[in-house]
Amino acid sequence: MEWPRETVWRQGRFLSQDDVREAVSGDCLENATGAIVASQDCDIAASPEVEPVVEFVLCQSIVKCDGNKLNAKNPRCIHLPLETPEGEFVEIDTRQRIFVPKETLIGFQPCDKLQVSDFHVRVFQKWLALRYKRSAFPDAFNNRLGKGRLNITKAVAPTASSIEAVLFDLGDDFKTEITDPDEVYSLSITLVFNEEIQEDAEQHAEEARTKIEDTLTNRFLDQDTGAWEGIELCEVSIISVNAITVAEAESLLRFDLDELSFKEELPVSTFEHPPATMD
Structure with missing residues (x-):
């Protein structure tokens, strides 16, 4: 099956815990409850010949957030609120990145239970940039x-x-x-x-x-x-x-x-x- 340019995958969407474990392997998956798409939308839409993989960052569900890790304050770790009635959060560590080949990802769908608002997708984008652009x-x-x-x-x-x-x-x-x-x-x-x-x-x-x-x-x-x-x-x-x-x-x-x-x-x-x- 060819990679569709009108793919359902976008930056900020999640791969479920089970799908992460099926798509990739490694010890880093032990505590992961899912993974969020870090790749930019145009790179996701590009053909596998141009952009062969989609980049994700592993995430872990947490009950209580740390205010110092909200709004991209910490360049290595961020807490994002999920759009759930329970008000849950996920912790995302920029060092926990995985790369999923598009020919593998084509068989999966974004996880409905793990979603963040458009505003927090923008916060996530800013946080990703902080890894390479921050004050010293x-x-x-x-x-x-x-x-x-x-x-x-x-x-x-x-x-x-x-x-x-x-x-x-x-x-x-x-x-x-x-x-x-x-x-x-x-x-x-x-x-x-x-x-x-x-x-x-x-x-x-x-x-x-x-x-x-x-x-x-x-x-x-x-x-x-x-x-x-x-x-x-x-x-x-x-x-x-x-x-x-x-x-x-x-x-x-x-x-x-x-x-x-x-x-x-x-x-x-x-x-x-x-x-x-x-x-």
Whole structure:
């Protein structure tokens, strides 16, 4: 049977647990409850001579989600809500990828029990891109931030579902290794909240802002001398996802909950302005 260009397979559709085990083999399938299509629609529709396989990412059903893994906040793992009455979620790990030949996939249908909304398919797309396009900060900055990174994560965690992104601005030092202990990194933080997901998102962002200001001030400001040590927190601001401009977003660096350092590469913003409608 030839691969039909008008295939039922699209990015964001799922292969069931039984079909995954029939289509491929390997130890990685032990905990998988299905797999979600990662390939782009045009690549899926292309003939097997041009694109011979469809890429999937294995997923695992979970009862409770982690807010820090919603909305593509973590570049290695994402939690997506399923469209089920029970409000279930799936956990998807970008390192758990499989490739199914189209001649094998032609005998299967998408799983009706595993579906996500169009909006969350777009979130999934953004998350896939983060694997290859995300901010990395100077080693010296990361070393100085130290446990402050965890402090920021803890401050955001209770309101994580309301906050679309945490953006950093290091000014001209975004790729500079500052070695002089008397010099500081000047840090401004922007919390992007999404009131279309939660009505009180702005209030939650305000709460996170206060926690971040308090914890980083306590960590880096010498109360006796009034001097900042290592990092100077210039500002923590909040803004709606519907108010931030593309230019503003592209000028800032996304602080991922799993970010790494860099030595030579130029960090780029991974924040993308989401669509105006959320459904």
